Amino acid sequence: MDVLLAILSQFGLYGLLTLGVAIIFAALRVVNLAQGDLAMTGAYVAATATTVAFGWRVLLACVLCVAPLMMIERILLRRPLADGLATMLVTWGVGMALRQVAELVFTSTSRTAAAPVESTVELLGTPYPAYRLISGLVAVAVIGAVLFAAYRTGWGLTLRAVADNPTMAALLGTDPRRMRTAAFVAGGMLAVLAGALYSPLLAVNPSMGFGLLVPMFFALLFSRPGALGAAVTAAFLVAALAVLLRTWLTDTLADALFYIVIIGAAALRSRSHVRRLLSWSRRILSPARSS
Amino acid sequence: MVPSHPFSRTVVLTTVAAALLTLTACSGSAVSSAAGDSGAPLKIGVVVPLTGPVGETGKALQRGLELGVQKVNDSGGVGGKKVEYVVVDDAGDPATSTQLARKLIQQDRVSMLFGTITGDTAEAVSKVAEDAKVPFGTAILGDTEGCFPYSWGFGESTRQILLPSVPELIGTYGKRVAIVGSDYNYPHFYAGIAKEIAKSAGGTIVAEEYSPLGQTDWQSVITRLKDAEPDVLLSMVVGADAVAFSRQAKQFGLLTSRLGYDGAPLDTDYYPALADLVNGRTHVVRWTDQLDNAESKEFVADYRAKYTFTPPIPEVAGNAYFGVQFFLAAAGKVGRNDPQAINTEIGKMRFDSPLGKGTHFEPANHLLQADMLETTIEPGGAYKVTRNLGPIADNVAKQGCS
Numbered sequence: 001m002d003v004l005l006a007i008l009s010q011f012g013l014y015g016l017l018t019l020g021v022a023i024i025f026a027a028l029r030v031v032n033l034a035q036g037d038l039a040m041t042g043a044y045v046a047a048t049a050t051t052v053a054f055g056w057r058v059l060l061a062c063v064l065c066v067a068p069l070m071m072i073e074r075i076l077l078r079r080p081l082a083d084g085l086a087t088m089l090v091t092w093g094v095g096m097a098l099r100q101v102a103e104l105v106f107t108s109t110s111r112t113a114a115a116p117v118e119s120t121v122e123l124l125g126t127p128y129p130a131y132r133l134i135s136g137l138v139a140v141a142v143i144g145a146v147l148f149a150a151y152r153t154g155w156g157l158t159l160r161a162v163a164d165n166p167t168m169a170a171l172l173g174t175d176p177r178r179m180r181t182a183a184f185v186a187g188g189m190l191a192v193l194a195g196a197l198y199s200p201l202l203a204v205n206p207s208m209g210f211g212l213l214v215p216m217f218f219a220l221l222f223s224r225p226g227a228l229g230a231a232v233t234a235a236f237l238v239a240a241l242a243v244l245l246r247t248w249l250t251d252t253l254a255d256a257l258f259y260i261v262i263i264g265a266a267a268l269r270s271r272s273h274v275r276r277l278l279s280w281s282r283r284i285l286s287p288a289r290s291s
Numbered sequence: 292m293v294p295s296h297p298f299s300r301t302v303v304l305t306t307v308a309a310a311l312l313t314l315t316a317c318s319g320s321a322v323s324s325a326a327g328d329s330g331a332p333l334k335i336g337v338v339v340p341l342t343g344p345v346g347e348t349g350k351a352l353q354r355g356l357e358l359g360v361q362k363v364n365d366s367g368g369v370g371g372k373k374v375e376y377v378v379v380d381d382a383g384d385p386a387t388s389t390q391l392a393r394k395l396i397q398q399d400r401v402s403m404l405f406g407t408i409t410g411d412t413a414e415a416v417s418k419v420a421e422d423a424k425v426p427f428g429t430a431i432l433g434d435t436e437g438c439f440p441y442s443w444g445f446g447e448s449t450r451q452i453l454l455p456s457v458p459e460l461i462g463t464y465g466k467r468v469a470i471v472g473s474d475y476n477y478p479h480f481y482a483g484i485a486k487e488i489a490k491s492a493g494g495t496i497v498a499e500e501y502s503p504l505g506q507t508d509w510q511s512v513i514t515r516l517k518d519a520e521p522d523v524l525l526s527m528v529v530g531a532d533a534v535a536f537s538r539q540a541k542q543f544g545l546l547t548s549r550l551g552y553d554g555a556p557l558d559t560d561y562y563p564a565l566a567d568l569v570n571g572r573t574h575v576v577r578w579t580d581q582l583d584n585a586e587s588k589e590f591v592a593d594y595r596a597k598y599t600f601t602p603p604i605p606e607v608a609g610n611a612y613f614g615v616q617f618f619l620a621a622a623g624k625v626g627r628n629d630p631q632a633i634n635t636e637i638g639k640m641r642f643d644s645p646l647g648k649g650t651h652f653e654p655a656n657h658l659l660q661a662d663m664l665e666t667t668i669e670p671g672g673a674y675k676v677t678r679n680l681g682p683i684a685d686n687v688a689k690q691g692c693s
Contacts, residue, residue, distance in 0.1 A: 010508055107347050109347045109563060110533075110534040120544060201539060203533075211507060243511070250500070
């Protein structure tokens, strides 16, 4: 039970971050290197706006980030869009700027946000921190809602159409610029939410986002543009692998093995016969429907 | 037939190339010239991280040192001249520390070096100081396995911290001791000494866990520690991890009032983030801003006024303040700006300060032999002195100095 709950908690964090970066990747074809730093800004809002209740702080963080995210996308990311690498470097710069501002305003000393619920709950005989469970469940619910929107609403259809073929989507009447802005705001907001929601479990400091990037990138490695479900599944597998290894082995050994397994899996996946096998399995699992 | 010139073009080019290669090799391998100029005012090179994850601790060290130098200058300086200092930011990176320490010695002609926060940067500067034969003072807490002939540590050693605290914890909470640390050299060194002291105090080591730096989820480590049912937990989990670990340990019910808890997370640096978890606990330190001593109180008042600082003043600031005065007293005793002679004098000096009467360095390990204080952490961050433990000797010899 302990292990399952640990996976739930880790998946909530990694899932929100990965889903956010996958949405941005789908619409902009750019890996947002500022995703971890956006989580850091969310965590700072939750740790510093202590005059309001914790739940409101999380909401406040999500609302406050909308305008800055829109400005970042419109002012900084739109111009170098022709060059994916340049755009990615811009996101790196945005992340650095966020870190520097946080260091200037809050210093590099770590802070914490007090958990709104300090008690423990009994789950099948296992006592477990209540807030840890709540944060995991909220994160999973949000991930589910976003996936529902992506696969069952018009917005999701448009997003996936832009991800598959932006030119064709534009010819069919989709405004790719509006979609890119919406995707960047939605993806960034998920990172801000992850940071705010998990702030009572983490040390809040300017460089905290950096450590969150690695599992998120690993998860992204196993999906393709627009495949949000695959990105979330990959985040779940990464979280499960990390938790299981750390349950069975010492942390140091588990960390080393984690990287070996991930890199090995990525290398294996790039083999042509494995790619073909994955492609067939996808067709078997979701066969094309006749019109 | 034209006779060939005894210094043909090939010979000249080869000679020039060989000379250039020799010069390049020399400049890369060692700091060539000893620093210091006997007629000039004494200059200190301060290498500290002012940016990055340990930037705040670096700033505390710099501030303590600045006030220490100011105090010496207010009372006439060294050799009738005001002491000068140059501050450089190494951002906690050992390669940068090496480069900056070399620059300070070769270009700024400093006669002594001071600073660094992390163990790896301290070792990097120690090597440069040894090459150039310039004394180097550190103020950080804890020590390492090795020793350098030109390096002197003003922070308390691991033994000086653990010798009084571990038997006390075992006596109060119980014999089952668990150790947790970040996975790099120092926590392993700390654990080695902790195990030795715990066993001689009748304790049993029931768990020992290490985790790589930058860990966000501590559930598996906490579960293993909880399963071991410890009475005492010694933690050398450092940096942001110390905060995340302590918070999660509280959430999982490991960190309760029934568990003895000591180590890095109880340092003043972490107090703002962990106040509710450490209030009421005891912590052994070399210096605290609550020390009832006129000279120490004056420093605290100056520090708070000059830097508009209200939280607990980090111990490293006090160590730097009194440490630099120790160094400058040695330089004053030598009477000339000679780094090697100053280094020899540092090794022989006995210096009275709020850190103790006749504080001095043990020749076998270059660790300051000074008083230790048992403090109790009060709400608001006051580390009140509950007991002056007197000088705690650490004379265990170390390779490099013994």
